[in-house]
Each structure stands twice: as C-alpha cells, then as structure tokens.
Amino acid sequence: MRIKFYFFGKKSEYLTLEKEYLKRLNFKHQFELIPLSPSGNKDSIIAKKQESESLLSRINTSDYLVAFDERGAKLDSIEYAAVFDQAQDSSRDLVLVMGGAAGLDGSVLERANKVTSFGSMVWTKNLFRLMVLEQTYRAFEIKSGSGFHKI
Amino acid sequence: MRIKFYFFGKKSEYLTLEKEYLKRLNFKHQFELIPLSPSGNKDSIIAKKQESESLLSRINTSDYLVAFDERGAKLDSIEYAAVFDQAQDSSRDLVLVMGGAAGLDGSVLERANKVTSFGSMVWTKNLFRLMVLEQTYRAFEIKSGSGFHKI
Numbered sequence: 001m002r003i004k005f006y007f008f009g010k011k012s013e014y015l016t017l018e019k020e021y022l023k024r025l026n027f028k029h030q031f032e033l034i035p036l037s038p039s040g041n042k043d044s045i046i047a048k049k050q051e052s053e054s055l056l057s058r059i060n061t062s063d064y065l066v067a068f069d070e071r072g073a074k075l076d077s078i079e080y081a082a083v084f085d086q087a088q089d090s091s092r093d094l095v096l097v098m099g100g101a102a103g104l105d106g107s108v109l110e111r112a113n114k115v116t117s118f119g120s121m122v123w124t125k126n127l128f129r130l131m132v133l134e135q136t137y138r139a140f141e142i143k144s145g146s147g148f149h150k151i
Numbered sequence: 152m153r154i155k156f157y158f159f160g161k162k163s164e165y166l167t168l169e170k171e172y173l174k175r176l177n178f179k180h181q182f183e184l185i186p187l188s189p190s191g192n193k194d195s196i197i198a199k200k201q202e203s204e205s206l207l208s209r210i211n212t213s214d215y216l217v218a219f220d221e222r223g224a225k226l227d228s229i230e231y232a233a234v235f236d237q238a239q240d241s242s243r244d245l246v247l248v249m250g251g252a253a254g255l256d257g258s259v260l261e262r263a264n265k266v267t268s269f270g271s272m273v274w275t276k277n278l279f280r281l282m283v284l285e286q287t288y289r290a291f292e293i294k295s296g297s298g299f300h301k302i
Contacts (some may be wrong), residue, residue: 031247069206076271087240096167119270123302134278149273150252 001086001134002030002093006058007129008051008100014130015062021133028140033133049053052105055097064092065112068132070122072115077149081139081150082115096132099123152235153181153244154287157209158280159189159202159251165281172284179291185210195253203256206248215243216263219283220255221273223266228300232290234265249276266287 003025010016011033012145018033025031026127036058059065065085070085075083087094097108141148154176162169162184169184176182190201208214215238224232238245248259258264269282292299 014168016167072272077197077273079277080272118272120225121231121286122228122289123282124285124289127281129277131274131282135272135276138275 001088002094003096003126004032004034005096005129005132005136006034006036006055007098007125008036009125011035014126019134021130021137024137025133025140031136033129034139038100045101048102048105051100051102052108055104055108056111057110059095060093062092063095064090064114065095065097065108066114066116067108067112068098068128069109069115070117070120074104074115074117074119077135077138078142080116080135081142083116084136084139084143086113096136098128098132099127107116127133152166152239154247155183155185155244156247156280156283156287157185157187157206158249158276159187160276161202161280162186165277168281169284172281172288176284176286184280184289189251198251199253199256200258202251202253203259204260209242210246210262213243214246215241216246216248216259217265218255218263219268219279220260220266221249221268221271222260223268225268225270227288228286229293231286232293233265234267235287235290235294237264247287249279249283249291252276261277269274270287 022031022033035055036051039047041047041141059103066083084094118135124130138149173182175186187202192198192201217234229244235245238302248255261275269286274282289300
C-alpha cells in the first residue's frame with residue numbers, strides 16, 4: 001500500500017524514533033513522511049489558508065485523504081485500522097495530513113474522506129506526529145493479526 | 152510540588168526526549184521518573200498482583216495517587232491539569248502510576264484518588280510514558296497560564 005503523511009515543520013526532534021517506525025512501516029508498505037514549509041504568515045487565518053492550498057495541490061483526485069483534526073471522530077485503535085481497509089478496498093493511495101500551528105482549513109476537511117481525532121487532549125505537534133506513526137504501524141499489525149496489538 | 156511517576160520497565164528508547172521533559176518539569180517542581188522491575192511471572196494475573204503490591208508498598212497514605220488505566224475517565228488537557236489542582240490544594244505529594252504489560256490490579260485502582268485514561272487508543276508503553284510527561288508538563292503550563300497550551 002502507498003501512504004504519504006504530510007505535515008508542516010521539520011523532521012528533527014523525533015528523528016531516531018520516526019526512523020524506527022518508518023523502517024517498520026516500509027517493510028511491507030511504501031510509506032513517505034513529507035515535511036511541508038510552514039507559510040510563515042503572522043495572520044493565522046491567512047497562514048492556514050496558504051498551507052491548506054499547498055497541501056491540496058499535492059493531493060490527487062483518487063487519493064483517500066485522512067485529516068487529523070480535533071473536530072474529527074474520536075477513534076479507537078481498531079476503528080483507526082478500519083480506515084485503512086476503506087482505502088485499501090478501493091485500491092486508493094492513502095494520504096494522511098496534519099495541520100501546522102494554525103490548524104487545517106475547512107477546505108481540507110471538506111476534501112477529506114475521513115476526519116479523525118486521537119482523543120480530547122492537545123499534543124505538541126512533534127509528539128503527535130510520532131503518535132500517528134505508532135497508530136499507523138499498529139493499524140497494519142491489527143489488520144495482519146500479528147499479535148502486536150494487545151488489549 | 153513533589154511528583155513521582157512509577158512505571159514497569161526500562162528508561163531506554165525515549166531517554167533523550169524524556170530527559171528534555173524531566174528538565175522542564177524539574178525547573179519548577181521536584182519530579183522523579185522511577186522504573187520498577189517487572190515481575191517476570193508468565194501468569195499475567197500473578198504478574199499484575201506482584202507488580203501492584205510492589206507499587207502500593209511505595210505509596211504513602213497521604214500521597215495523591217493518579218493511575219493510568221483504560222477503564223479510567225477520558226480527560227482532556229484542561230481536566231488533566233485540574234487533577235493537579237486537587238493534589239496541590241490539599242498539599243499532598245502526587246504519585247503517577249502506569250502498569251506493566253499485564254496492566255494494573257484492582258487494588259491499585261481502588262487506592263487511586265483518580266483513575267484516568269488518555270482516550271480510547273492503545274499505545275506502546277514507551278510512547279505512552281512520553282505522552283504522560285508531555286501532558287504533565289502541559290498541565291503545569293495551563294495552571295501557570297504561560298501560553299504554551301493553545302487550542
């Protein structure tokens with residue numbers, strides 16, 4: 001399965017751990033973690049709009065888009081894994097997106113096939129990115145029935 | 152404020168990041184991250200019981216105990232910060248505990264002043280420990296009104 005994960009920022013603080021998850025994910029899938037340049041505009045509404053345009057320009061019509069946003073459905077790990085089935089069943093590439101400091105514009109949420117949240121808490125972006133990698137790896141392990149996912 | 156955070160396992164994989172959060176937490180508070188030896192018993196019920204006894208023997212009557220367990224209340228970041236107020240208002244030391252592979256025994260949940268969950272997802276223990284450190288740091292920033300916590 002081909003998966004692209006876009007975010008705004010740099011790959012620095014969590015690089016060692018990210019590499020570990022990327023290695024595991026790439027063992028069976030084609031997974032790319034792609035940093036996008038933050039807009040830099042001080043007006044958060046303009047920044048959000050510019051970043052969302054930059055994001056949408058990279059997404060193909062056939063891509064299955066999953067946006068991470070606090071307004072999204074609060075999924076558990078099994079439900080998150082089921083999102084991957086939906087993309088896989090229709091043989092579409094999966095694109096994961098998280099917003100920058102200002103968040104995602106409504107245009108991205110409208111385009112998204114699934115808007116999802118990881119719960120009610122607010123997280124530092126660098127840590128949240130790592131959390132997405134962990135749940136994505138877990139999702140594939142759940143789908144393969146490997147026993148990695150224990151409750 | 153004095154805080155102890157007990158867990159079963161080793162401080163290895165996330166050491167650099169943990170150190171960063173511990174440094175930040177210890178700037179204003181006395182925060183200790185304390186690894187406990189896993190029981191090693193193959194029977195998960197016995198392991199859970201042994202680990203919970205080892206945990207409870209380290210807790211003073213006056214400690215305010217917060218246990219992380221999927222059966223607990225799903226808090227958001229503001230609600231998690233409020234738990235710290237409850238401990239601070241009664242001038243009690245705060246003790247945070249997470250279980251080992253087998254989880255926490257009912258005896259710990261009964262002793263706990265607050266049983267809390269970070270949402271519906273299942274996490275790798277090493278990552279969850281880092282998530283607790285981040286939310287704990289965030290809780291103090293929320294309480295101090297520093298502006299670190301943005302929604």
